[in-house]
Amino acid sequence: MDLREHRAFAAGHVAGSANVELNERLATYLGWLVPWNASVTLLGVTEGEVDQAQRELVRIGIERPVAVATGGPHDWAGLEPLVRYPRATFHDLADALAGPDPPTVLDVRLPSERIGWHIRGSLRVPIPEVLGRIDQIPERPLWILGRGRQVGVAAALLHAHGRDVTAVDDDFANAADAGLPLTNSARR
Template sequence: DLPDAVRVFPAHGAGSACGKNLSTQRQSTIGEQRATNYACRPMSREKFVQLVTAGQPSAPAYFVYDAILNRREHGLFDAAAAPLPLSVEEFMRRRADGAVVLDARSPQDFAAGHLRGSVNVPADGRFAEQAGMVVAPEQDVVVIAPQDREEEIVTRLARIGFDKVGGYLREPEGAFPALAEDMTQASRLTADELRSALAGAEPPLVLDVRNTAEREEGRIEGSLHIPLAELARRTEEIPAGRPVVVHCAGGHRSSIAASLLRHTGRTDVSDLLGGYGAWLALPAPADV
């Protein structure tokens, strides 16, 4: 019922998990939305609900937590009182006491060497949103961050209400040699290696962690689909005693998902380098 001239300022921008097909515009008008927005055309209530919910990505688990938190009085985040760097001994003591190690380095650096049981959520991406998918807000967290980005990582976690960060490892690359017994590497397969494994006597389970709309555009035959936002609460759906290869669209979310599965105790977990894009780029199998 609002007139066309009323201005609209969206609360969320393109790329947000709060909706689909979000525009990059930072302001608009009701009139412009009537003329251009697919969801503002005249239609029944039932048609509208069906239209806007089809292909909608799964909401990260922290959305409910934040909705509850926003109804309460909550102190402002004080960047000056941010967690301090931890020595190796302090860091490992907090880890032993149950803190989740959140490793914000790139999937490549994480795969090359990381603390056993760490969860990899790369800083270069939708870090806070994805961290909120795989780490529970009540969990204590200690951080391993790319060099000079420690305070940034802590601040981005605080923006979604995750303010139980106990500190970060001071100069991790220099600290890792002293932690050699607790370090491990992550298995990553090329698309060709995955195809060969699937043709073998004991094929792995392929886990697709893309969103539903992405999967509808194509899938690896026989793969199990659990979107990353739902994985933490649906791990029991993944058959035990079988190797797992995780894939997403390009290899970013699959590193997060694979590290989460290892964190929960699964040992034979790999992720697909290049994701579904690399799988599609495979040449057709040679004729026998």
């Protein structure tokens, strides 16, 4: 588990690693996404970050990671090349959807966050369900959208599972300006 900011993670990380930024929501995301009794290795820039993450892990019943490392992705990868995935805007997504082989749009927002506008035809898999429903997510290029860190967490998880991902790292308010087909799903 790489604890760096999601944009830095997207730019270069150890193959097979996942990413949850070290912040006040770390325990929540890890509780949603790390299977019970999973072995967790923490990758942090400093010892302080790793210590803080360990305290958060205890809150969800993970007493001790199997390993920790500090430094940066080049330190952790050794001789292996770093991997990355692209980040994009809603304008980039509109261009991709207009192309000859449009990607699948995966919306990972929570149900309460999706109330209102969403992109017509997008596949909805809330962030806590991504790993449990991975077999329902098409094995084709995925453009992932959500709120803030959700995009980075979902993109990292799916990328670690060998999926071709692009993180739409943009404010949803920009989707309409990009000309994307929006649908209103008002609460009933």
